[in-house]
Amino acid sequence: RGSGAFFCHRCGAKGSWYDLKQRMGDLRNGIVRSFGDDMQQPSAARETAPLPDQRQARAEQELLRDGQFPRSLEFLTDERGLDVQTMELYGIGAGRHSFFADGVWTEEECISFPWISGDGSGTIVRLKHRALSSKAKTRLSPKGGQWGLFGLHTVPPDADYVVVTEGEFDAMAVHQMTGFPAVSLPNGARSLPVEILPQLERFRKIFLWMDDDLAGREGARRIAKKLGLGRCFLVASRNGQPDGPKDANEVLLDGSVDPIALLQQAAPVPHEDILSFRDLRGEVYDELMNKDQSRGIRPLTLPKLAAITKGLRRGELTIFTGRTGMGKTTMLSQLSLDYCLQGAQTLWGSFEIKNSRLALKMLRQLASQPEEEFVQNFSAYADRFESLPMFFMRFFGSTSLDEVIDAMDYAVYAHDVEHVIIDNLQFMTGMAFGRGFDKFEAQDRAIERFRKFASDKDIHVSLVVHPRKEDDGALLTTSSVFGSAKATQEADNVIILQTGRYYKYLDVTKNRFDGDLGRVPFKFEKATNKYSELTQDEVQELDEMARFEAMQAMRSGGPGGPGSAGGAGQRWGKARR
Numbered sequence: 001r002g003s004g005a006f007f008c009h010r011c012g013a014k015g016s017w018y019d020l021k022q023r024m025g026d027l028r029n030g031i032v033r034s035f036g037d038d039m040q041q042p043s044a045a046r047e048t049a050p051l052p053d054q055r056q057a058r059a060e061q062e063l064l065r066d067g068q069f070p071r072s073l074e075f076l077t078d079e080r081g082l083d084v085q086t087m088e089l090y091g092i093g094a095g096r097h098s099f100f101a102d103g104v105w106t107e108e109e110c111i112s113f114p115w116i117s118g119d120g121s122g123t124i125v126r127l128k129h130r131a132l133s134s135k136a137k138t139r140l141s142p143k144g145g146q147w148g149l150f151g152l153h154t155v156p157p158d159a160d161y162v163v164v165t166e167g168e169f170d171a172m173a174v175h176q177m178t179g180f181p182a183v184s185l186p187n188g189a190r191s192l193p194v195e196i197l198p199q200l201e202r203f204r205k206i207f208l209w210m211d212d213d214l215a216g217r218e219g220a221r222r223i224a225k226k227l228g229l230g231r232c233f234l235v236a237s238r239n240g241q242p243d244g245p246k247d248a249n250e251v252l253l254d255g256s257v258d259p260i261a262l263l264q265q266a267a268p269v270p271h272e273d274i275l276s277f278r279d280l281r282g283e284v285y286d287e288l289m290n291k292d293q294s295r296g297i298r299p300l301t302l303p304k305l306a307a308i309t310k311g312l313r314r315g316e317l318t319i320f321t322g323r324t325g326m327g328k329t330t331m332l333s334q335l336s337l338d339y340c341l342q343g344a345q346t347l348w349g350s351f352e353i354k355n356s357r358l359a360l361k362m363l364r365q366l367a368s369q370p371e372e373e374f375v376q377n378f379s380a381y382a383d384r385f386e387s388l389p390m391f392f393m394r395f396f397g398s399t400s401l402d403e404v405i406d407a408m409d410y411a412v413y414a415h416d417v418e419h420v421i422i423d424n425l426q427f428m429t430g431m432a433f434g435r436g437f438d439k440f441e442a443q444d445r446a447i448e449r450f451r452k453f454a455s456d457k458d459i460h461v462s463l464v465v466h467p468r469k470e471d472d473g474a475l476l477t478t479s480s481v482f483g484s485a486k487a488t489q490e491a492d493n494v495i496i497l498q499t500g501r502y503y504k505y506l507d508v509t510k511n512r513f514d515g516d517l518g519r520v521p522f523k524f525e526k527a528t529n530k531y532s533e534l535t536q537d538e539v540q541e542l543d544e545m546a547r548f549e550a551m552q553a554m555r556s557g558g559p560g561g562p563g564s565a566g567g568a569g570q571r572w573g574k575a576r577r
Contacts, residue, residue, distance in 0.1 A: 049125075049146035057124045060093030060112045069094035072111050075132060080169050081252045086176045090151055091116060092168075097129045099137045100380040103369060108133055113168045115148030115186070118155060118199060128168070128186070140186075143383070147186055147195040155181040161205040163235075163263070164223075166216060170248035174209060177252055177259040182209075189219025190343055191389070191416035192226050200227060207266050209235040211247045214286040214293040218314070222416070222458070224269045233266035242285050295513075296460075299338045304533050308508045308518045309493060312339050314418060314458045316512075317451050317490060321467050321481050322497030326504065327524065327531070328464055329353055329423055331497065333362050334530055336390075336421055336462070341366075345389040347408065347417040351399060351427035355392045359385075364529040371527070391415060401428040401446050405453060412457045422450070424464035426482075443483040451490040463491075478509045501549065502542040503534060 063069060065088065072094040076082050093112040098105050108131035117123040126145040131137035151171045155162055163182040165171045166189045174182035185192060189210045200206065206227055210216035217234070224232035237251055238244030239262060245251045251259050270279040277284075287294045296311030322328050329352070340346045350358045367374045367381045374381065393407050404422070411417040422428075429442040447463075454461040465487055467480045476496050478488050488494055494510035498519075506520040521534040521542075534542075 050142045050144060052124055052127050052142050052145070054124055057093070057112070057114060057127055060095040061091055061114075062093070064092065064094040064111075069109060071109060071132060076111070080173075080249060082169070082172055083176060086172050089154055089175070090114075090168075090172055091124075091153075092172075095129070097131075097139065099131065099139065100377075100384060101137070103373065103377065105380075108137055110137075113150050113184075115150055116153035117148070118152035120153075120157075122153070140387075143386075147193040149186070149196060149199055150184040151175070151181075152183050152199060155183065160203060161207070162200070162203050163207040163209055164200070165248055166210045166219070167247070167249070170209065173249040173252040174259065177248075178263065180207075180263070185223075187389075188343075189216050189223070190418070191345055192223045193416075194414045197226065204231060206232050207235055207263055208232055209237070209248050209263075212237040212244070213246060213290065214283060216247075217283065218458070221269055226413070229269050233268055235262055235266045237262065239265065240281060297339050297342050297344055299335050300341065301334060301338055301530065302506075302520060302522070302533055304518075304520045305506060305508075308516050308520070309495075309511055310513055310516075312344065312419060312460050313492075313513065314460055315455055316460050316492035317454045318460065318462045318493040318495065319481060319487060319491040320462060320464045320495050320497070321476065323467060323476070323499070326497040326499065328497055329358070330361065330524075330529070331506075331531060332421055332423060332462060332464070333358065334365050336419065337362050337365055339419055340388050340390050343389070344419045345391075345415055345417045347391045347393065347411045347415075347420045349393040349395065349404060349407075349420065349422045351396060352423060354396060355394075359392070361529055362390075368528045368530060389415070391417065398427050401449065404428060405449060408453060409457075412459060417459065419460045419462065421462045422464065424466060426466055440483050444486045447483075447487050447490050467496075476507075500542075501546040503539070 064072060065084075067073065076087060076092075077084075091114045093114070095110055095112055096107050097110045098107050110129040110131050113128040113130070114124045115126045115128070117125055125148045127141045128150070129139045129141060149164075150168050154175065159181050161181070163171070163174050163178075163180050165174060165182060165184050168184045171182040171184035174180060186196070187193075208220040208223060210220040210223075220234050224234070237247055237257075239257070245254045245257060248259070251257045251262070270276075292298075294313075296313035298306040298311045320328055320332060329350070336346050336348065348355075348358065363381055363385050364374060366385055367377070369377070391411060393404070395404065395407070408417070408420055411420075425443065425446060429439065429446055443465075450461050450463055453459075466482050467476050468482045470476060470480055475498055478494050478496075479485070480496070481487050481494070488510065491510060492512040493508070496507040496509055498505050498507045500521075503521050503523065505522060508517050508519070511517060521539045522531045523534055523538075524531055
């Protein structure tokens with residue numbers, strides 16, 4: 001388990017630690033992906049994965065070569081600095097493809113990046129289409145196809161080293177500048193699908209040339225752990241210079257940096273527990289100059305919450321709490337979708353609501369359209385949702401904490417999950433009763449394991465914990481979280497869903513990142529199944545109504561009768577008129 005791999009000298013079987021557990025029957029397949037099938041093992045996935053139309057894929061290569069798409073050719077040569085020989089070697093093409101966004105289909109001119117098999121057959125196993133107008137408009141074809149490496153077919157059969165880059169342009173730039181074999185990851189530095197590991201197994205030395213920024217360096221370290229720390233070396237494009245080129249393509253365009261020298265200076269991955277300032281220098285600079293990266297992924301639909309918490313950061317534990325029926329699941333569904341749309345690989349553990357209902361809720365939030373339009377375009381929205389890196393645990397109801405941790409562990413390894421949502425903790429602590437644990441001790445042990453998992457695996461865990469019984473109408477506080485003080489002590493962030501007289505709000509009562517606390521008033525929009533923030537004017541008017549009601553209640557001698565919310569609201573409306 002220490003090296004992450006196994007090999008049987010008797011039968012020749014080999015693979016990862018998780019492959020061994022699967023063979024021994026110790027790994028339950030507890031994860032499904034969005035609307036897709038159960039997660040398959042790599043060999044099974046290759047056998048059943050569809051292939052693209054080979055004739056059409058090669059036709060796109062001819063269209064680019066023959067000048068049928070001059071804008072794409074100009075972009076590649078002028079803006080990216082690539083020559084025709086490199087483009088032909090890697091087999092890129094151009095075409096027009098449709099993308100669905102904001103309720104409409106649009107046709108876009110795209111550059112096509114083929115994943116060509118490395119066995120010498122020349123088979124195109126999959127295509128990535130990227131629109132010229134926006135990097136966000138990217139599609140893999142065919143849907144459900146197998147994973148591959150861009151440029152693998154260019155690597156000589158006897159090569160024992162390879163340069164692995166974050167993007168396709170970087171791989172072509174490396175080869176054009178140095179002649180070294182270079183391939184690109186399918187999803188950038190965020191993930192390395194396990195299906196790709198056998199394709200990199202033969203290399204004795206792997207140079208990881210990711211973007212020289214915080215996200216790229218973190219991604220390179222995670223990928224190195226998967227590939228084996230002993231054979232991976234990290235390339236730093238900036239070479240310690242804060243204003244240097246960020247990636248290999250910028251090195252090509254810059255022209256003043258020696259790429260071979262950068263490869264020669266590539267360093268092994270630093271020891272996790274022992275660091276020098278040289279190892280930290282780049283991260284310290286990013287903390288200073290690129291604050292948005294260190295703050296994490298910002299929630300798109302709740303900008304006031306983003307202003308307080310700054311974003312979703314790896315290695316943290318966030319506790320969500322609130323009374324029953326407050327909308328904790330709906331809020332977390334919306335937030336997780338916000339992060340997932342920005343590339344955060346997400347794993348949902350919904351023990352209270354079945355996955356089908358949760359997926360429908362998220363699909364409605366993704367569409368953000370009235371029901372009639374949502375139903376009409378269901379297939380388009382479902383296809384888009386299915387393409388997101390969103391996974392769901394199969395568990396429902398009371399579940400062993402060990403099984404949940406095992407599923408999380410596998411998801412982080414196999415699918416590079418970086419955000420796990422557990423809704424909610426009480427469904428795991430109940431399994432410990434009868435084994436000498438009281439309720440508080442069981443919860444403390446569960447919190448401790450989730451905290452350790454978030455830190456050790458460098459992921460974010462969002463954990464729903466119910467509050468203890470409080471008087472109706474009383475506001476919840478950090479100490480209202482059920483159990484001992486360990487839950488909130490271990491957490492980096494504590495967010496409480498509160499209810500006021502006329503509106504609900506998120507109450508950030510702990511923020512270890514920078515200490516900012518505050519409230520985010522919100523309202524529910526039934527048509528889209530989403531929450532939206534109240535404007536300052538709306539909050540001010542509702543607060544004035546609450547104060548007016550309180551004054552009326554005091555004059556009438558209590559909260560009932562003439563001083564009730566309905567009566568006060570009606571009189572407030574007359575007073576405003």
